[in-house]
Amino acid sequence: MGVQERITTTVSTKGQVILPKTIREQKHWAAGTKLIVEETDEGVLLKAAPVFAATDIESVFGSLRSAKPALSIDEMNMVISEEAKRRARD
Numbered sequence: 899m900g901v902q903e904r905i906t907t908t909v910s911t912k913g914q915v916i917l918p919k920t921i922r923e924q925k926h927w928a929a930g931t932k933l934i935v936e937e938t939d940e941g942v943l944l945k946a947a948p949v950f951a952a953t954d955i956e957s958v959f960g961s962l963r964s965a966k967p968a969l970s971i972d973e974m975n976m977v978i979s980e981e982a983k984r985r986a987r988d
Contacts, residue, residue, distance in 0.1 A: 917944075 905918050917927070925946065927933070932947035969977070 905921070907916050907918065909915055922928075927946060934945045934947050936943040936945065
């Protein structure tokens with residue numbers, strides 16, 4: 899949608915705004931999509947909120963435990979090498 903193609907909408911008495919279908923489809927915003935509203939110098943900016951909350955590696959490290967024993971560095975390098983060779987063949 900270019901600058902020339904202006905679409906208008908109306909704020910309802912409840913403060914609701916209907917986003918045009920073309921924009922919702924273009925952004926893949928289905929019903930229930932959470933949006934972040936930011937005030938800018940030029941107006942209001944809508945952005946899709948992240949699906950998952952921001953976190954850090956310390957919060958999730960080790961949360962997916964394996965029942966298998968840990969591999970050594972040499973074993974990990976061997977597995978990576980084998981996978982790289984397999985992908986090169988495909």
